[in-house]
Amino acid sequence: MSTVKQLTPLHGRHHEWTLLLLLALAYGTTSFDRWLLPTLFPVMSADLGLDVGDLGNISAAFGIVFGVFALIAGTASDRWGRRRIMIPALLIFSACSALTGVFTGLIVIMAVRVILGMAEGAFVPALYSATVEASHPRRRGLNMGLLISAFPLFGLGIGPIIATQLLTVVPSWHWVFFLSAVPGLLFALLLAKRQKDVPNYPMQATDAGPKATAREAFQFSSLLRVLRRRNMAIAVASTILALAAMFVLGGLIPSYLTSVVGVSVTDMGLIASAIGFGGFAGQVALAGLSDLWGRRLMLVVEGIGAAVCLLFITQVGNSPAALFAILFGAAFFCFAILSLVGGPIVAEAAPRGFLGTSNGLVVGAGEIIGSGIAAALIGNFVASAGLATAPLIAALCVGAIALLGLLLIETAPRITERRRGSARSTVPSMSGETL
Known part of the structure; x- marks a missing residue:
């Protein structure tokens, strides 16, 4: 009989699915916040005197710092654990989403979105690793698909509908950004209670060598x-x-x-x-x-x-x-x-x-x-x-x-x-x- 079938979850029978739900909702929240600026930009640009070129510059800066911090934080999560990376990143991300609605100058908005990109870049690789570690080996593909599906669903599907409908019930577009921080803060609190930094099932890595030490995992040479x-x-x-x-x-x-x-x-x-x-x-x-x-x-x-x-x-x-x-x-x-x-x-x-x-x-x-x-x-x-x-x-x-x-x-x-x-x-x- 397959040894994979006999694996027993370390953190309880329902840990895998409850954590997956929280992680997916948290990921969907970050996707909503990420795409909120492009969605509301037609309204914002009229008030702030911005153009499409400004949006492109903001988006480019976001993407670059996102990638850099993903490289850094992915390695850091191997050393310090997923929880210590995800929770602060989600809090910072949510705060910066709200602050986007406070400022009216291009340079300040870009600075806020750069910090937001740093936080999401730190959050995502730790999120992926946490999902894998919570999942039964036979469900890794299914669980990652369910997790990542939250990104297009909330960011590119439901998100624009919610954002534009909120414009009809709140005083201005500023309030949409303020409200966008609430789900992220809530999920940060729930994940702080639920996330475990010990895999739910043995990872059974294909690498036959010794497990990396915390010091080795944080070295840049690890990328090679x-x-x-x-x-x-x-x-x-x-x-x-x-x-x-x-x-x-x-x-x-x-x-x-x-x-x-x-x-x-x-x-x-x-x-x-x-x-x-x-x-x-x-x-x-x-x-x-x-x-x-x-x-x-x-x-x-x-x-x-x-x-x-x-x-x-x-x-x-x-x-x-x-x-x-x-x-x-x-x-x-x-x-x-x-x-x-x-x-x-x-x-x-x-x-x-x-x-x-x-x-x-x-x-x-x-x-x-x-x-x-x-x-x-x-x-x-x-x-x-x-x-x-x-x-x-x-x-x-x-x-x-x-x-x-x-x-x-x-x-x-x-x-x-x-x-x-x-x-x-x-x-x-x-x-x-x-x-």
């Missing part, structure tokens, strides 16, 4: 040790490519729809909402399948699925229903890549004692290179080559992920146990029969 593993290098590259494709989906496709396809602004808003809802559906529907069918197969399928959908965007004309469906499909597969790579693939490839470092490296490199450098390069290229090239560029990015998936070493417990069982069954016994 992590990157030497094939699956970790593939995870980093896949995250960079996926976030570059998401920049096209979230940043360029709305303009593509109005300028190239010719849909109205009203229809564009409805069509673009498919990104949030499609991303949520993909991360929920596909995450658990990697536990059953393997990480390698699902990474290839998700890359191909996203590429096909992005290519079909150029073929469906200007029908809002058709465009919504195809954009839903692109986000469905593209967001699923992040939950697969950032969850079970990293968890099963990380050297012992380096889970936070590994998550920090994947998240940090993805934000700095994928959401920052690659996004800037893609934006400049599209500006000169034309918006019609945007879907093709995104399709090339996710298509490359499918190719990387072919190089992935399979680590899903169900698959590896099945293979070991098949190998044992073919070993001849002393009597000449098979076992």
Whole structure:
């Protein structure tokens, strides 16, 4: 019988699911706060005299510090524990979201959003590691999918609806930012009581070497040790490519729809909402399948699925229903890549004692290179080559992920146990029969 089935949760029968719920809601709250500024920017810009260029500068600064602090805090959480990183980060993040509604100058708002980016960058890798450590090995893919699905659902799906509706009942947009801090403060309090820094199940890392000491986990050279593993290098590259494709989906496709396809602004808003809802559906529907069918197969399928959908965007004309469906499909597969790579693939490839470092490296490199450098390069290229090239560029990015998936070493417990069982069954016994 599989040893994985016999694992007993250290922190009680319901700890895994109650903690997963709290972590997912906390992650959804940070996503809502992160995307609140772009959502309210049309209203804010009229009051503060800001333009789209200012929004771009604020977003770029946010992304860069997010990536840098993800690298630092992921490693720090290996040394000091997930709880000591997540709780202060969530408190600071919530406070900065509220402070965004206080100030009216560009420089001060940018400074507040930079601090907010530092806090979220510190929060996310510790959050991912805490989820993995709370999860049964056979549910790592499913649980990470459920967790990360909160990001598109709250930030890109429900969030804009809530924010714009609040504008109709509060005195001004300032109050929306004030109210956004309340859920984060509440979840910080609940997580402080619930989060344990001892894994709920034995991690059963694939690394056969000794567990890293706290001192080793905090050294910068640890990043090189992590990157030497094939699956970790593939995870980093896949995250960079996926976030570059998401920049096209979230940043360029709305303009593509109005300028190239010719849909109205009203229809564009409805069509673009498919990104949030499609991303949520993909991360929920596909995450658990990697536990059953393997990480390698699902990474290839998700890359191909996203590429096909992005290519079909150029073929469906200007029908809002058709465009919504195809954009839903692109986000469905593209967001699923992040939950697969950032969850079970990293968890099963990380050297012992380096889970936070590994998550920090994947998240940090993805934000700095994928959401920052690659996004800037893609934006400049599209500006000169034309918006019609945007879907093709995104399709090339996710298509490359499918190719990387072919190089992935399979680590899903169900698959590896099945293979070991098949190998044992073919070993001849002393009597000449098979076992």
